[in-house]
Amino acid sequence: MAVLKVHGSPISTATQRVLVTIIEKGLEYDLLFVNLAEGEHKREPFISLNPFGQVPAFEDGDLKLFESRAITQYIAHDYASSGTPLISFEKMPVMVNWMEVEAHHFEPVASVLGWELVYKPMFGMTTDAAAVEENEAKLATVLDVYEKRLGQSKYLGGDEFTLADLHHLPYLNCLMGTPTKKIFESRPCVSAWSQDILARPSWAKVLDLQKH
């Protein structure tokens, strides 16, 4: 079996999404560091791996992929018998529905809040308070839907932890270090769910990679 190759950076949320999937699966991998500060993701040889000039890129033997959620789905399906299942074959359509919710309702809002509250201060830029207020209101509406769903099943896709939950980890973690965490904490089912999935040992290992 080829060792999986992840080209990226442990500070990138999309790279984190791929790494936590591989670690949940207990698979061997090499993390090939792409220096974002030096713009390595915007030039060759990297853009031959990801033509949009964004991390990560992924290789498994001859197969090359670059969208983080396509990579996680490939790993979950093609290494189905290793580690945590991460997909529910029985409830696949429902799991996919909630994966789409993450992509089209959660991330567009969470990524703006992450940019304003975490990444802009990190780069010495000024947070736009109006953008924070607007997106916190949108997030509250999204999490009201999550609260109802998580009152019916322990995880978004059903009673097992799947990619539908896992895909949230990078931005959940990012926002838990900001005042926006109150929007999660004020909803009991959302709060229990986010604490549960953030406590997975695989996620601690991803965070550890940022220390090196």
Add this chain to the structure above:
Amino acid sequence: MAVLKVHGSPISTATQRVLVTIIEKGLEYDLLFVNLAEGEHKREPFISLNPFGQVPAFEDGDLKLFESRAITQYIAHDYASSGTPLISFEKMPVMVNWMEVEAHHFEPVASVLGWELVYKPMFGMTTDAAAVEENEAKLATVLDVYEKRLGQSKYLGGDEFTLADLHHLPYLNCLMGTPTKKIFESRPCVSAWSQDILARPSWAKVLDLQKH
């Protein structure tokens, strides 16, 4: 076999995405009209089907889904033996990668252009020229990647028409009636691909539904 139920409107791009999938599959369906002008999508009974208050919602017997791309994937997988395959089992990871490109690179830009150039004028609102300029520049960058890809294979996922192409149809059609079409037409492979997929009889049937 239960008749599939689609709750939505033929003017909604997400509803169109589901309808063209069902028509490609040759399946029977009922389109249950949701009156967007009267806000039926924002109240019961509709929001019990889609908690985000957006069309479409979908039922196949007891199964209820509401994210358009989750619905198309369900139909393509669970009705694999009917009509057009729409998925490439052999090249699944690559097809999924390009489905993710549509969702995260094409639609975020195309939907802003569609809003500014088609829907705002329809509602008597003023188009924001700066937003158009900014998003046309982004679209050009995205379509440069498509041009290279479509120089290598006839369709995005490989040599067959799949969901990776189909998911583009609603916004492709929308933008082809605006000045933005020049960005597609100036790229030979993108132009041939968009003409090819817009000419599918299934798409003509979706457009016909808007006349009733």
